[in-house]
Amino acid sequence: MALFSSDEIHSGAASFVNSELFARTFREGMKLVEESANYLDGQGRDASQNLGRESALAYAGSSMRLTTELMQIASWLLVLRAVREGEMELTEAADKKYRIQSNSDEKRPPYDEGLPTDLIGLIENAHQLFERIARLDRDLFTENGTVRESDAMGQQRALRNAFAASR
Secondary structure: OOEOOHHHHHHHHHHHHOOHHHHHHHHHHHHHHHHHHHHHHOHHHHHHHOOOHHHHHHHHHHHHHHHHHHHHHHHHHHHHHHHHOOOOOHHHHOOHHHOOOOOOOOOOOOOOOOOOHHHHHHHHHHHHHHHHHHHHHHHHHEEOOEEOEOHHHHHHHHHHHHHHHOO
């Protein structure tokens, strides 16, 4: 794993976290989360009750995938907002456990013709935002696909390895 100084991590990520682009992305993500929750709890629930068996199964699977993507989006955005508001250090936010993993290589199931168009629209919007955030995450926190490691994280790793070797 390549080592990067905390200054290198801070430079691009800090300017992004404090940018208008992040603020717009945050608003867009949270609005989509809210719209999707309202749809799934209201109009979508009603629509799903009128679907045939195959379409109802497709609806259930699609709504679960939508919810999963939105949870990852919201989590990533909230971590970076915590950095912006000074509640979390950027070096902590750069930790591997906060990285978002894109599933762009994974084949997405085709939409069933019986799914409500509103649900399909939410799925497509969420997927586009998810892929954009995954690209931002890679650009901000990885180098050649490897999670960047701050000096502090590298030192901690080196100490763990040294103590493990001495046993």
